[in-house]
Amino acid sequence: MNWADRISPTVKSIPPSGIRRFFDIAAEMKGVISLGVGEPDFVTPWHIRESCIYGLNRGQTSYTSNAGLLELREEIAKSLYNDYQVTYAPRTELLVTVGVSEGLDLAMRALLSPGDEVLIPEPCYVSYKSCVTLAGGVAVTVPTKIENEFRITAAELEQFVTPRTKVLLIGYPNNPTGAVMSRQDLAEIARFAIKHDLIVISDEIYAKLTYDGTHTCFSSLPDMMDRTILLNGFSKAYAMTGWRIGYAAANPDFIAAMTKIHQYTMLSAPIMGQVAAIEALKRGEKNMQQMTNEYNQRRRLILHGFRKMGLECFEPKGAFYLFPSIKKTGLTSLQFAEQLLYAEKVALVPGDAFGDSGEGFVRCSYATSTANIKEALIRIERFVKSITAS
Amino acid sequence: MKELLELLEKDYTQSPEQMSIMLNMPVEKINELIAKFQREQIIVTYQTIIDWEKAGVDKVTAVIEVKVTPEREVGFDSIAERIYRYPEVRSVYLMSGSYDLSVAVEGTNLREVADFVSTKLSTIEGVVSTTTNFMLKKYKYAGVIINDQEEEEHRLVVSP
Numbered sequence: 001m002n003w004a005d006r007i008s009p010t011v012k013s014i015p016p017s018g019i020r021r022f023f024d025i026a027a028e029m030k031g032v033i034s035l036g037v038g039e040p041d042f043v044t045p046w047h048i049r050e051s052c053i054y055g056l057n058r059g060q061t062s063y064t065s066n067a068g069l070l071e072l073r074e075e076i077a078k079s080l081y082n083d084y085q086v087t088y089a090p091r092t093e094l095l096v097t098v099g100v101s102e103g104l105d106l107a108m109r110a111l112l113s114p115g116d117e118v119l120i121p122e123p124c125y126v127s128y129k130s131c132v133t134l135a136g137g138v139a140v141t142v143p144t145k146i147e148n149e150f151r152i153t154a155a156e157l158e159q160f161v162t163p164r165t166k167v168l169l170i171g172y173p174n175n176p177t178g179a180v181m182s183r184q185d186l187a188e189i190a191r192f193a194i195k196h197d198l199i200v201i202s203d204e205i206y207a208k209l210t211y212d213g214t215h216t217c218f219s220s221l222p223d224m225m226d227r228t229i230l231l232n233g234f235s236k237a238y239a240m241t242g243w244r245i246g247y248a249a250a251n252p253d254f255i256a257a258m259t260k261i262h263q264y265t266m267l268s269a270p271i272m273g274q275v276a277a278i279e280a281l282k283r284g285e286k287n288m289q290q291m292t293n294e295y296n297q298r299r300r301l302i303l304h305g306f307r308k309m310g311l312e313c314f315e316p317k318g319a320f321y322l323f324p325s326i327k328k329t330g331l332t333s334l335q336f337a338e339q340l341l342y343a344e345k346v347a348l349v350p351g352d353a354f355g356d357s358g359e360g361f362v363r364c365s366y367a368t369s370t371a372n373i374k375e376a377l378i379r380i381e382r383f384v385k386s387i388t389a390s
Numbered sequence: 391m392k393e394l395l396e397l398l399e400k401d402y403t404q405s406p407e408q409m410s411i412m413l414n415m416p417v418e419k420i421n422e423l424i425a426k427f428q429r430e431q432i433i434v435t436y437q438t439i440i441d442w443e444k445a446g447v448d449k450v451t452a453v454i455e456v457k458v459t460p461e462r463e464v465g466f467d468s469i470a471e472r473i474y475r476y477p478e479v480r481s482v483y484l485m486s487g488s489y490d491l492s493v494a495v496e497g498t499n500l501r502e503v504a505d506f507v508s509t510k511l512s513t514i515e516g517v518v519s520t521t522t523n524f525m526l527k528k529y530k531y532a533g534v535i536i537n538d539q540e541e542e543e544h545r546l547v548v549s550p
Binding site for chain 2: 017019022023026027032034036037038039041043125126127175293297298300301304347349353370374
């Protein structure tokens with residue numbers, strides 16, 4: 001049977017992830033130092049793991065309600081209020097999802113009709129565009145620039161608005177650039193959303209990893225509560241990537257719509273992860289602060305290293321990525337990443353994996369040990385010197 | 391200041407230049423602070439944690455619960471000093487509870503430790519009684535897990 005003919009044209013239209021291709025090369029090599037990992041290098045703090053083990057011992061292995069354990073939703077509501085003074089009703093305005101990934105997929109499917117356009121500042125997380133396409137929408141990317149520290153402005157968005165624009169999808173602190181948006185920056189985006197009557201999906205998975213100033217939750221801006229679909233989760237702040245627990249917070253009618261899809265496709269997020277997430281919210285603050293503090297120290301170290309080797313690099317204020325420009329080497333992002341991997345066994349991710357406007361940059365994750373960062377910097381510097389000398 | 395001490399506590403071999411970058415603090419300031427910490431004995435000493443068992447060196451440690459009669463004016467301090475001055479003694483803590491001093495004694499074998507307790511420790515004036523507990527295995531010391539199998543890299547080499 002020729003399966004290529006049977007696969008849906010929509011799925012066929014989606015390009016395979018640029019990261020995947022690079023992973024295949026890097027995974028085969030030995031002695032590779034990786035700055036290509038998009039998850040914390042810390043293991044989930046022990047008290048969180050232990051709470052899950054305790055839950056398993058007590059037989060907590062069942063489905064939960066579709067929306068997730070009520071206790072978890074109550075804790076989420078509490079933390080959102082404590083952190084950002086936003087009030088969400090645990091019973092009607094919160095849905096526990098399988099990571100932010102599922103939350104994003106549900107939001108897109110519950111929102112979009114064929115042809116609806118979604119504005120996405122770029123470079124952006126690899127799945128944003130594909131999620132829109134799979135939900136029948138049209139992803140309209142809006143390039144952000146290093147001159148503006150990869151922040152998005154209303155003026156830039158204005159150039160891409162059409163009568164079909166329905167949603168604006170933002171993710172700050174940003175993967176891959178490490179960019180953050182100040183409250184003032186976001187207020188301008190909020191006015192833009194009102195002007196064009198757009199829904200805003202705000203992916204704030206890296207919110208806790210903000211190193212300069214405090215994170216502004218988009219729905220905490222005036223008049224944004226009802227217009228915002230807030231997505232967040234436990235993966236980055238609590239080093240809980242493998243647990244797959246996220247959540248969506250939004251208007252009750254919309255949460256009900258998302259829950260409808262969730263109940264037929266996922267039923268519920270795994271109970272083990274939900275139990276662990278409760279523990280993370282109740283007692284995880286101290287460990288989280290320690291991890292954030294360590295990321296911040298490594299951030300300064302890696303930024304200093306790249307600037308020293310003469311690569312243009314803006315200071316990332318959030319997440320755990322550095323996004324240096326490699327344009328002066330004359331190589332494309334992919335060439336740079338591939339040649340570096342073969343020559344010096346350092347893996348990082350070519351910027352174009354995050355969209356066309358990521359070309360000319362590479363993403364370096366500093367979610368790795370200080371020793372690894374130091375050794376990687378030595379190798380990259382040697383590589384850059386050899387390129388620019390020849 | 392606290393951040394610098396925490397960095398040093400974790401790994402004092404890091405260069406002042408590196409710590410200067412990581413803490414966003416001038417290197418002169420780092421050096422000045424370290425000198426001050428040493429002078430004021432805030433940094434007491436620099437040590438390395440060694441897994442002696444793995445190194446094939448025999449060592450026996452006992453934790454001894456010591457009951458003492460405190461002395462007028464100096465309380466427990468004078469007796470504690472007479473104990474901690476012995477090089478065999480690795481640590482001494484004043485405790486609340488059913489005994490007064492917790493004393494860790496290290497020797498090359500059981501006889502050596504037993505000998506120290508019976509001839510030196512228990513004969514000190516003011517020592518009322520001792521209960522000797524031999525340590526069977528060291529799992530964690532000074533916040534560091536000994537022989538930790540867990541923290542190996544298990545992530546994908548590249549992920550989004």
